[in-house]
Amino acid sequence: MKKIFFFDRDGTLIKNIPYLNDSTKVDYFSDTISTLKQLKTLNFEFIIVTNQSGLARGLITLDQMKSIHKKIRADFSMHGLDILDILYAPYGPSSNHPWRKPGTGMLQESFRRYNIDINNSYLVGDNITDIQCANNFGLKSFFLNNNPIASTIYIDKLSEILLHI
Numbered sequence: 001m002k003k004i005f006f007f008d009r010d011g012t013l014i015k016n017i018p019y020l021n022d023s024t025k026v027d028y029f030s031d032t033i034s035t036l037k038q039l040k041t042l043n044f045e046f047i048i049v050t051n052q053s054g055l056a057r058g059l060i061t062l063d064q065m066k067s068i069h070k071k072i073r074a075d076f077s078m079h080g081l082d083i084l085d086i087l088y089a090p091y092g093p094s095s096n097h098p099w100r101k102p103g104t105g106m107l108q109e110s111f112r113r114y115n116i117d118i119n120n121s122y123l124v125g126d127n128i129t130d131i132q133c134a135n136n137f138g139l140k141s142f143f144l145n146n147n148p149i150a151s152t153i154y155i156d157k158l159s160e161i162l163l164h165i
């Protein structure tokens with residue numbers, strides 16, 4: 001069975017540019033490649049699950065998105081990293097389409113395509129909807145907090161509020 005790391009794309013694997021439609025603007029975080037190399041040595045494989053409502057909004061063409069994914073695959077390949085699959089949800093927020101996170105359609109489809117060990121697989125994302133998606137599916141997750149505007153402080157006890165204000 002495959003151990004999979006599911007990655008959100010924008011703000012997780014690459015820096016978030018809203019409605020990115022230019023593959024030359026793909027920019028990685030300083031630890032993106034090194035982290036995936038380490039995960040590969042631990043026998044994890046990688047699937048990207050990305051909401052791309054810019055397609056529904058007419059802000060991104062399918063060809064532009066495909067060239068972005070081609071670039072990401074090529075960049076990773078230079079470092080010996082393969083992406084098993086890239087699933088995208090081209091739907092807008094009002095669609096309530098099950099593929100759009102926090103819907104679990106992209107995870108369901110991944111599990112249909114591959115023999116995945118859910119107990120040794122994870123999802124990483126920078127948006128609460130990524131985490132909701134993982135929770136809705138019963139998949140363990142990591143919340144990458146790289147958004148300085150929406151800053152949430154995690155506490156274990158109510159009284160810890162007093163340590164952070």
Ligand SMILES: [Mg+2]
Nearest residue numbers: 008010011126
């Ligand atoms: Mg994101």
